[in-house]
Every structure is written in C-alpha cells, then in structure tokens.
Amino acid sequence: MTPGFADPVADSQACFRTILDVMARPGHVRSVSGITAPAPLCDAAAAVLLTLLDHETPLWLDPEAEAARPWIAFHTGAPHGASFAMALSLPDLTRFPAGTDEMPETSATIIVQVASLTAGRAYRLEGPGLRQPAVVRIAGLPDDFASIWQRNHALFPRGIDLILCAGNTLTALPRSVSVTKA
C-alpha cells in the first residue's frame, strides 16, 4: 500500500488551502504535490481525500475505483455513506443529498476525476469568486454537463459542490457558480 502524506500536518494544510482557493475562485486550476496515489486514483483526488476525510465523513466510492478502497479505509477511516463521493466519471448528481433550504450545508461534495483541466470542451463560468465570467476547458465530463450543472445550480442554496481532479491538478465548481457552454 502506498503511504499517505509524508508530513500529514503540513501537507494536508497546503492541500486544504489549494482546495479553499479553487472553491473560492471557481475554475482556477491549481496543483498539489507530496503524494503517490493508489490506482486508479490520480494524485490530486487522493490528496483531497486525505485532506478532507476521516471517520466522521461517510464516503460513496465509485465501484470502478474499488481497488483504492483499502488505501482510503486505512488512511481516512471514512465509513460508507454519501456526504462525500469519489467518482471516476460524473455520477448522477440527483442520487446524492443536496441539503435542505434551512441546512444547505448538509449536501454532498463530489470529487470527480477527469481527463484534463486545461484541454477539452470550453465552459463559461459566472458567479461569486469570479470578477468577470471566465472560460475554462475540461475534458472528461458528459456532453450535456452544462445542462446537468444548471439544474444543480438552480437548486441554490441547495446543491452539490464538485471538486474536479486531473493528474496532480484540481479545480472546483461550487453550487453557486453558473456553467454554460462557451
């Protein structure tokens, strides 16, 4: 089994600041380091899991990523459930809790592994965190992702938050951001 963070305190802090930064600036792409991911996870996804999960955070793991289960269980102790999800392709968002109007924070955060965050289909993002609408390129999302996302965005303040990972890079799409085809 591959190890977790070499320096758990410092590495998880650095990774958290990266996640916080991309959640606050949707679509910005940042990279993580200091980890060797277990197959089939990419480094960024593995780092996010180590940073955010523990025995208090139920996780839904994509059956396609089953090979990584022992690693996740050993390093995080996350039980089975759906406050977080780790997926190798975008799952059906409506299967996950979107929170309630009074407690929108009880929604799921889904970590999705994609092919690239620098090449691929162009999307236009707009919303809090963006001074002006930004265009990002993402490869590996479904063809109708923009309309899937807009249905999620329309639930605001309810809704799912996404963390997208490719290799050692990551970005985020909080529910507050609007996504259209560019």
Added chain:
Amino acid sequence: MKGYNFAYLDEQTKRMIRRSLLKAVAIPGHQVPFGSREIPLPYGWGTGGIQVTASILGAGDVLKVIDQGADDTTNAVSIRRFFARTAGIATTTATADATVIQTRHRIPETPLREDQIIVYQVPQPEPLFRLESSRVETKRMHGLADYGSMHVKLYEDIARFGQISISYDYPVMVNDRYLMSPSPIPAFDNPKMDMMPALQLFGAGREKRIYAIPPWTRVTSLDFQDHPFRTINAPYPCGLCGATDSYLDEVVTDDTGGRLYVCSDTDYCSRRRGAAE
C-alpha cells in the same frame, strides 16, 4: 509548542472546520453550524476567528491580528502571541505583508488583494437576532429568504429618526440571497466588502457558526431608494497623519471637551506619517 499540535487544534478538529469552511464558501453568506471547540481564550474574545485561522494557517503564512483597527490593542497582542507560540509562524503589523489577517471590528484601510484572506471575529452571527430571538425561527427565515421584518425595522427607523439608526454591524445582503451580519465593523467599512478581491471568512465560536464571502462577490448594505445607505465618520482629517479617507477614533485629551481624531488603522496611519517624513 510542546504537547500541542501545530496551531493548537488537533488535526481532526481542523478537518471538521475545513469542511465547514468549504461549504461556507460554496453558499456565500449562509451560516454553517460547526463543532466549535473550547479554546484557551474566553468565548466572545475571538474563539471563532482563532479556530478559523488555526485551520487555514500554514508554516509559510504571515499573520496580522488587529482589534479596533490597531495591532497593539491588548486582545490583538494576545491572539498574535497565541499563534506565534502555537504555530511558530511569522507575524506582521503591515497589512500589505500579511497573507492572513484576523480582525475584530475593522477592515484595514489598505485595500486587500487576491492572495490574502481576512478572518473576522464574530460575536453574534445572526443578523436577525434583535428582531427574532429564536434561532429555530431565524433559521426558517433564512431558508425562505424571508427578510421582510428587517426591512420593516429599517423603515421604522426612518419614520422615527429620519434615517436608519444602525451605525455598526449594519446588515448586508450577500450575492442577493443571504442576509448577513458583517460583524460589528462600522458601517464605514461595509462598502469594502463588496467585490473584495480577498476571501472573507467569519468565525463565531460561542455561537458555533462559520460563514464566508468568496472574492469578487456582491455585498450590498440594506437600504431604500429614497434613503440610500450612507456611511458616517467624524468630519475631520486624522490629527496625526492628516488622512481624510480613513475611519477615525476619537481620543479624549482633557476634561474640557478636548478631542483628537486619529486613524483607527494604526498601520495605515504610521505608514502615511513615515511617507510624509
């Protein structure tokens, strides 16, 4: 510090707070409940801000702590020391040099940048608490975006005083959805929150709530078309640096009505004086 983790909090507590912070950022202005811990400082003295700061701080950060805009007020000194002691990180009084700024009651005059985070200490996160004391009820009101009672209160102010009588902790709407307490900053500082390049995080330890405003987010102070939001400041230049654009503290100089108005932001004031010399 021996016997304690980096930045005092244990890693599991940090993870719990970090998860709450991410939800807070994703739902701008919404108060996220969190499992606030006891901190070796009293509730009401910045325990929420301290927990947020402790959860984001890394060895490379440079921390500035202010209270009433000043770096040298005793509680600011005490909190800065707490982090210097438990995290061994660099501290500064210069707004421009800080990566993380923890504040009580002010936003610095020097505009903040995209690579900075400001952490507010919040005594009472519920903007509706004077109108509705039950948190079960206020939670319902936020869920429905039912903010009519706040508008009625402001309107009654105008009927009674000819203007809105709130001068600090002036309620704001975040991203046109959530009514939010900006913490007890003077209304003078409210406009700085709107489309601020820096990430704004809010921690209320005793009330166990965290909330956030992402960078470049619309923050508007509640008002009416015929009674637009106005800020109030003492109508003088700073008695020390001459600034006319900074929020002023009033210092009593004698017992016969003598007053000196000086910048509440000590870093801003001393920098201006340094530049003038």
Added chain:
Amino acid sequence: MAYVAVKGGERAIDAAHDWLAEERRGDPAVPPLGVAQIQQQLGRAVNRVMAEGSLYDPQLAALAIKQAQGDLIEAAFLLRAYRTTLPRFAHSKPVDTGAMRIERRISAIFKDLPGGQMLGPTYDYTHRLLDFSLLDDEAVAQGPVAEAVPEAMPRVPDILGHEGIIEPDVPSEQEPGDLTREPLSFPAGRDVRLQALARGDEGFLLGMGYSTQRGYGGSHPFAGEIRMGEVSVEIEPAELGFAIDIGDVVLTECQMVNQFQGSKTVPPRFTRGYGLVFGFGERKAMAMALVDRTLRAEELGEDVTAPAQNVEFVLYHSDNIEATGFVEHLKLPHYVDFQSELQNVRKMRAERGTPE
C-alpha cells in the same frame, strides 16, 4: 501632546500576569496551598469544577482551582480548554447507577423501602453556625464506621415501575448526541438536553429549577430518590469483545417523580425528571431533574409558557463558560463601534437642531 498611542500592550500583559501570580501566592509567610489539600479538603469545589468542566479528574480540578484562585468558573474553563485537546480512545458503556456503591440514599416519597434511607455525609441537618474550632485546625473526631450495606438498593422509580404507575424509562438504541462535537440543533433530543444540563452552571439551573416551583412551568415534583456513591466505568474494546472495568467515578443521581394528568391515550401516571452530576452535587442534580422535567413539556403535551420550559432558552444560556466569556467580552475595546454610535447620535441631534 496628551495623546499617547497605546503601545507596549505586550509588556503590559506580561506585567499583569506576573502581578497575578504574586497575588495568587499571597503572603509568602503563609505556607502555599497544596493541590492535594484542595483535592482532599475542598471536595465540593472540586466536584463542581469537574461537573461544569465536564472532566472527571479530581487532581486536575484541584490544580485548576489553585490556578484560578478559587474562581470556580475560571477553573471549569481551564479544565474544558484542556479536555478539548485530549484524544478519545473509547466510549464507555452506560454506567449502572442501580449498582452504585451507595454513600447516601434518600427518598422523599416512601418512609422505608428496600435498602432503607441512608443519610451519608450531608450538610442537611447541620445548624449553620460558624464552627470556630476550624480556625485552630483541631483534630476531627472519627466518624462511626457503618456496617456494610446489607442489601441491594433498587432505584425508587424502578420500584414504582413494577406497578406501571410511572412512565417507563425505555433505553434508546440510538447513539447519544455529543454537544462537544456537534453544535446544538433543534428539536434537541433528551440525550442532548441532559448533556447540556449536566455541563450547565449550577446557579443557572438552581434559578431555573426554583422558578418552576414558583409557578413558572410547575410540574408537581417529588424527590423520588437521591443517591450518591461510586459506580464502575466500563469500556468494551472491539478487539476484546467483552467489557472491562477502567475505574470508578463518584456520581450524584436525582430522580424526581412528577404528577401527570394523563391524556386520551395515556392513563394518569407519574412522569420523571432526571439529574446526574459528577461528584457530590446534590443541589445541582435536584435542580437539573426539575429542569429536565419542565423541558419535556412539549413532548408531554403541556403548554409551553415559562422560561424553564423553553428548550432553546435554557440550553443556549446554561453554559457558564459561554456566558462568562460573552458577558465579560464587553470589557474589550469597542472604540470603533462606540465612535460610530457617537457620530450617529451627534448627527441626528444636529439635524434635529438640538442645541449643543
């Protein structure tokens, strides 16, 4: 210039702490107070600090009392701030107060009962006359040694339970909530309410409990039983599969028996109010039992009209660490807010033409 910028906050804080230490020690000609002395001789203070500090450790509680110069809320705060940093190794199994090694047990509802009444070390029938012999550190007469408690002492409400005349106390299958990990939310279950009350301020609970006796949400209480003594704490490590005894704690338990009219679906029967605190804390256990019962008003279909029946009000204001922090924070600088109010009032007065 008269104005001097408030510099040197750091030096002022250091000097204040040095002064405090000197004051804590008092006159060096008087021998210093040992932590063991506090633990042995100020036991009721130690118990209160353990209860409100939510940490059962008499030695650390005694240390906190010494460090806080006997300020018990400050001492409880020291324990809480220490407690929050401790890792959790295990959760204990529920303690069995029915198997308590009894030091005191009284019932106000039956003259005699299995196990009998047992007065124990109580102030109840002391005449409150200052005992000047304590000024001279006189030797204390040895108390008589009781014969071993001969029989089991069933809990009084359990005795009533056999008749079905008191509501059953059904064990819950659910994991109890934990306010130290999850913030309070509503509706708050009885598990969480009891935890909040057990950590709550004795004075607050006393005042709230008292108010119920004066008509603010009364519930016709009888002290069914108060018992104090040691119980065993057990944990069941997953790798062992059976429970092991890890030590003893002293607890005070109070079960109030309250009248209940009954409803269309429930025949008239008695209801319960429950209090449990660390150490010998009879006053608090009784007050807690009163408040626990009044907080059940809604679930029992009673009108919620009094402060002690308002779950949100009681739970949000019972914690003295939270309360003391926020009340005392008013001494922190508020220059900026006050200045904004000052300018606002001046402006409004000027606009109204109020003469200076």
